[in-house]
Amino acid sequence: MLGTAHDARPRLRPGPARRWGSMSDLLSRIVTDRSDEAFRSLFDEYRPRVRRYMLQQGADGDLADELAHETLVTVWRKAALYSSDKGSPSAWIFTIARNLRIDRIRKQRVWQELTDEHAASIPSEDQPADSMIDQQQRQIRVQEALRTLPAEQIEVVTLAFIEGLPHSEIAERLSLPLGTVKSRIRLAYAKLRDALEELR
Amino acid sequence: MSITNHPDPATLISFAAGTLSEPLAAVVAAHAAMCSCCRREIADMELVGAALLLQHSLSAQPARSGAAKPLRGRVARPGPGAAHAVARDRLPSPIARAYGLTFATIPWKRLGPGVLHHRLPLSPGTEGDLRLLKIAAGRRMPEHGHGGSELTLVLDGAYSDETGTYRSGDMQDVDESIEHTPVADQNAGCICLIASDRPARFKGIMARLVQPWTGI
Ligand SMILES: [Zn+2]
Numbered sequence: 001m002l003g004t005a006h007d008a009r010p011r012l013r014p015g016p017a018r019r020w021g022s023m024s025d026l027l028s029r030i031v032t033d034r035s036d037e038a039f040r041s042l043f044d045e046y047r048p049r050v051r052r053y054m055l056q057q058g059a060d061g062d063l064a065d066e067l068a069h070e071t072l073v074t075v076w077r078k079a080a081l082y083s084s085d086k087g088s089p090s091a092w093i094f095t096i097a098r099n100l101r102i103d104r105i106r107k108q109r110v111w112q113e114l115t116d117e118h119a120a121s122i123p124s125e126d127q128p129a130d131s132m133i134d135q136q137q138r139q140i141r142v143q144e145a146l147r148t149l150p151a152e153q154i155e156v157v158t159l160a161f162i163e164g165l166p167h168s169e170i171a172e173r174l175s176l177p178l179g180t181v182k183s184r185i186r187l188a189y190a191k192l193r194d195a196l197e198e199l200r
Numbered sequence: 201m202s203i204t205n206h207p208d209p210a211t212l213i214s215f216a217a218g219t220l221s222e223p224l225a226a227v228v229a230a231h232a233a234m235c236s237c238c239r240r241e242i243a244d245m246e247l248v249g250a251a252l253l254l255q256h257s258l259s260a261q262p263a264r265s266g267a268a269k270p271l272r273g274r275v276a277r278p279g280p281g282a283a284h285a286v287a288r289d290r291l292p293s294p295i296a297r298a299y300g301l302t303f304a305t306i307p308w309k310r311l312g313p314g315v316l317h318h319r320l321p322l323s324p325g326t327e328g329d330l331r332l333l334k335i336a337a338g339r340r341m342p343e344h345g346h347g348g349s350e351l352t353l354v355l356d357g358a359y360s361d362e363t364g365t366y367r368s369g370d371m372q373d374v375d376e377s378i379e380h381t382p383v384a385d386q387n388a389g390c391i392c393l394i395a396s397d398r399p400a401r402f403k404g405i406m407a408r409l410v411q412p413w414t415g416i
């Protein structure tokens with residue numbers, strides 16, 4: 001875990017690119033044939049990750065199970081809606097899990113839209129809709145760029161996105177000034193954004 | 201309409217990660233509804249969240265094993281003309297939807313000379329303060345510092361301070377290091393959505409603003 005200041009090694013797996021491709025196939029299979037087998041693959045792939053995400057955000061085991069299940073059921077139910085909006089499947093799953101966490105663990109009003117609602121809210125004249133392939137490419141690009149970040153930058157973005165810590169708590173956890181945490185986050189994002197800029 | 205002042209990227213990251221406090225998140229959502237650049241940024245930041253969710257090693261904390269239950273059931277299908285009738289109202293749609301308000305129906309209450317407000321309720325147990333504020337033309341607000349983060353989004357009119365002028369859609373994102381003296385536009389005044397994650401601090405500001413009147 002990234003729980004202690006001295007353990008800042010990034011925990012990234014090698015060879016992720018294939019995963020995005022298979023994820024996209026999986027979603028199209030869910031949309032088209034609605035097979036139990038497709039759902040089982042989705043469930044196997046994401047349930048442990050979403051469950052652990054919920055645990056890290058303070059859910060107990062039962063609630064984490066419930067919320068992981070609910071996240072994937074939402075994916076299953078809304079897959080047809082989603083396919084028409086052409087976003088990144090993984091970003092969509094992330095936003096469903098994030099919103100459930102705010103609503104059910106923090107018990108606060110959710111102001112964040114789901115990724116599919118974003119896509120829908122961008123007027124077409126303003127921003128042409130990306131194709132599913134483009135979104136897939138963007139997702140892969142982010143993945144690659146993440147692996148080039150210095151460990152201290154990966155650490156802060158992971159604490160924010162995966163452990164759900166506000167900047168002030170990241171500062172406390174790492175015994176760093178708040179300003180340092182914010183500037184590491186800005187630096188990390190600037191690099192990821194540069195990587196994506198090439199695709200625009 | 202061109203928006204020139206956006207949230208700090210670190211604030212947007214918190215929003216995308218879902219770690220921003222409820223009142224601050226409300227203001228970012230309202231800004232994003234007015235600003236396609238920031239919607240785009242947020243979508244990119246969500247890709248980062250997704251990448252981390254997938255990449256992060258599972259080995260540290262093995263999940264409990266369990267079989268997927270096969271699911272049967274209705275699939276949601278896109279309805280006719282779903283979702284995107286965007287009402288053009290000066291009150292951003294996230295706020296309008298959440299509180300059932302329109303710009304014209306905000307139940308303003310007088311707070312002091314030239315100052316009206318409407319407080320927007322937060323979830324039980326949530327710290328902070330979220331409110332709409334209407335400042336008369338040319339009215340000067342007392343100089344103040346900030347005990348925590350404060351976000352201000354201009355909905356109508358404009359205001360200026362030492363750092364510049366903020367117009368409709370602009371967001372001022374300040375932390376404890378900033379001291380400023382905002383003045384509402386000489387002609388139009390200013391209507392804004394303002395949030396703080398430190399209620400005590402904000403009350404202090406408001407108290408000075410309306411002295412000797414009371415009633416926060
Ligand atoms: Zn913006």
